[in-house]
Amino acid sequence: MANKIWTTVGTPEQRIDAVEKSTGKVRYVGDYSVPGLMHAKLVKSTQAHARITSIDTTEAWKIPGVRAVVTGEMFPFHIGPILADRPPLAFEKVRYYGEPVAIVVADHEHQAKLATTKVKVEYEPLPIVNSVQQAFQQDAPLVHENAGQYTKIIDNVYPKSGTNIGSHIKIRKGDFDSAWASCEETITANYSFNLSDHVALETRSTRVEINPAGKVIVHSCSQSPFTIKKVLNQFFNVDVGNILVHIPMVGGAFGGKGTVQLEPLAYLASKAVGGKLVKLEFDREEDMITGPCRIGLDATVQLGATKEGKLVAGKYTYLLDSGAYSDQAAGITRAAAIDCTGPYHIPNVWCDSYCIYTNHPFATSFRGYGHPELTFAVERTIDQLAKKLQIDPVQFRILNGIKPGHTSPTQTGLTANNIGDVEKCLNRARELIKWDEGQKIEIGKNKVRTKGISLFWKTSTTATNAQAGAILTFEADGSVNLNCAAIELGQGTKTVLGQILAEKLGMDMKKIHVTMETNTQYDPHQWRTVASSSTFLAGRAVISAAENAIAQLKKTASIVLQCTPEDLEVGGGRVFLTPDPTFGVEIKDIAIGYTYPSGHSIEGQVVGVGKHVQRHLTPMDEQTGFGKPGPWWSVGVQAVEVELNTRDFTYSILNAVTVLDGGTIINPMTATQQMRGGMYMGLSYATSEKFIFDHNGVVQNTGLRNYPVLRYGEQPAEYLVEFIETPAADGPFGARGIGEYGVIGAAACLANSLSVGTEVELTQLPLTPEVIWQAKKVEKQ
Amino acid sequence: MNIKNKPTKKVIHLHVNGETHEAVVRASDTLLCTLREQLGLTGAKRACEDGDCGACTVLVNGEPTHSCLSLAVEVVNKPITTIEGLLNSPVQSAFVDHWAIQCGFCTPGFIVNCHALITNHPNASEELVEEWLQSNICRCTGYQEIREAVNNLLQKSQ
């Protein structure tokens, strides 16, 4: 922004965690051990769908060091964040390959692991539900016999007994049918792709003990410390005040560490050994398939336009592969409906978004919460329609981009404050990718360079009462401690919050100490560190805490300086008179109370408290989707240029562009890191990643050897990142959320680019040369 | 030879970061678990235990090695360097200065590998850098900042 008036906000302050991380001294949750720590290991299902006929633990007990074996009938209840449909340990039947069936607790990890191989589980196989298409059929076998009877934990989830539907969210805006009939150009297209995984480099891990006073102490690498408390309280009857959750720095999460899975298991394990400290750490293979993964999707998109290219009607059918349990997939089903159209102005919208149970590993949130997937379907369709209409794809998007004055699919009114600037983003991305030089350029025998673009948006569908709080305490040297429960996952949130505080107090970053660990006992409540909401929610809380501290500082200073608080300002480590800044007092002299030379003290220490809660969000109407589900929409454009070999369909990614309207950017470098990392993740997903199932629903690629991700040198030669900063009126210093956005349009623009290069409409992911070859072959036939 | 007996734990001595440490290990314990659990050197991370990710990289005889693919008993008498032994390596500050760190979980492995690369090949070509660094997965950064950090070091050393 041209008229920047801030000193810290808007500058690339060094990350406060970088130096420590570069020395290998940071202790992640799995890095802790202490004599007496016990180890839990899981017995996992070898079947994707089967009745458990018996579990024989006799031989396991014979392994030295084994102290407990826990099985499903010891806790035959269901838990879940949206719909309580998942038993922590399977009982009666298993619903996915890799599902936890029993826990062995032993003195040493190798003993526990050995004992798990001795637990004999007998199964009676049941018919497998191996795809959403199969699951959706009338006579499909049922993954859950009584889905309709599960307890709903939050609104807006609609399971249907007698089907594999875990939820169904509808959008009905305008009159789709008659609008569709009037369209001069239409397109219908289908897309599908499998579940995949987060592959955070740190696997999930937790440690739980129950102390003699009944306190349950949890250490975990979770994005949701307060949800852990809620779950242990709600389903395990522990008083919420007796549950203490500690979260150190987390080694990557990407949405996958929002689910509360390991903590209840470790709690049951600890309980089985008299409350002793028990560690449960997933191997990579467990992290990939026993732990929750990323949704799969089957999408059908219908778009209709006038012959001038104005979009008139859109119909979207999303079948989300949620795997065996609904977890966050039920929420993603809703989020996909809310933003079903992408950032396009379409007056008549019809959307059916289904959360479908299958016998696959269960899915949860993944960076972008369903948006990368729906954006792939929408943006591929937009490109195909533009082609039919013979309009340039960028022009077509500009023509139909959503703007203030329009309404979202849930009929939320859009204003300059709650939506970013689509056209600005498109125009800038077009320049950066040099669109006008041509979308396809032949560069030699069998070699072409092609470009693809995608437009996307996302609102943050937090709980309607999602909130955060912050507490500031001061040191005798005038420096400040910032405590809040936003979790450092690598996204830089603690640095950004420190900057917001530094800005507000007019203080140097060096004087701000941000507590890296989260502790639910002394950090104020925060919803969860998900949905790109932390900068927004915690940022606002920090501002309000700073204001609270400033008021206290001014009050003390006004006594010392014999003036009114209104005469004073805070900055540069001092409180001073506005008209005469030389006249003032140092914060260090008043932060823990001012003491007169006589020894008399006044006011005492400054403790700044602040909070922020989402406002004016509403649930959605069951029949039409009407409602206001999120506070704002960030919008963005991504583009890639690839070099494709048209003979064998191998390709490399030359450039990748992201232009995002994220409101004010607090730290341009952490924001850029997020965009680059997001694009990497999106491109790795789009080129390489998916689970492969055999006909028994068994995952064939359970480790990194057979689940390749992009490595050094396979990333684009350059990621170009730019921000358009249309301030959000209610964000901290005008900031909106940005954490997830870099990933959203990556798969879509890659597919658009490769579709141009290969001259075939690509509809599947990942886009390996084999998938492209297959598409070409089908087209020829 | 005690091969008739059931395997038992043994006392071994490991030369890590210039110091000799005693550890009591099973022969089947990997160097990774021994460093982490017995010597408290948790900088090498356990992220796949399959040689696929590089998070556990340490130097054995100055060569980068996946410590999850080595037994502790195998490297007795060999000099071992872990991230904890790299105090003030220029690679560390280059990673900080070039924003090559996000969650930090891949960082120790990357830095140890880069350190060996720069030490052994101060004039490494782009191709060689790629060959070496493909051994490490980073899920957060997208590698651009890591590349900038390494290129900067190579320029300085040339």
Place this chain on the structure above:
Amino acid sequence: MIAFDFNYIKPATVAEANQTYTMVHDQGDHAMYFSGGTEIITRARVNELKVDTVIDIKEIAECTVMEVQDDKLVIGAAMSLNHITNSNLFPLLGETIKKIADHTSRNKITIGGNINSELIYKESVLPLLLVDAKVKLVKGTKEKIVPLSSVFDKKLKVQAGELLLQVIIDTEYTKLPYASLKKTRFSKVGYPVISAAAIVKDKKIRIAFSGVCEYPFRSQEVENILNDSKKSVSERIEKAINSLPTNVLDDLQGSNEYRVFVLRNMLYDIMEEMGMGE
């Protein structure tokens, strides 16, 4: 973490290694030679193998040589892939094994371990088959040097306890023109869709493949077809594809039909690179 424990022995001589093996075996226990150990460690972790005693061969002098003796290049079985590549003594071998796994793993993976790997790829075998390499095997006091091709049929056919000591290559072969190509699913680090190595000797192409069938192979029939200069290159290639020893592989790295597509392209590239056109 490996759940079970085993004994670890690091003999200094071949005789000691062999004796240890026999002793463990005679006790009814399972012994394994341990070279790089990467496969043993990773498979033991996931309970795919069980072993009572591992015999580390890295201290045995004969297993760690790499030198030219007269007109023979001798490579010890415990030589790491990176050391072989960096020595540049046999560029085709160096380049082919440089495509196995990743650089850091190749500091640990050895050629002997790769030749004896349980995996179907064993890419280091490809160049060795082309150059009529010999292998030195020992069991007890019996030592023999035999052509690799006489003991390699889908895998190295060694007797229980027989130790692969060295591979031996005529140096004249190491200077022949060669090609080494590997295609993966997408990322460069990964198992092959298809990996192939070729040389031209006396104007005839020799070629070996991994990832085409369930084992690495060199086929006389395929080579004869490819060398049949009376036919056009495309005829030769189609005929070669139809004359593979078994059905083409169908697995996670690629479907059967896709592999044929990749193989065809690769054959064109190799024939062109090796100057084997009409």
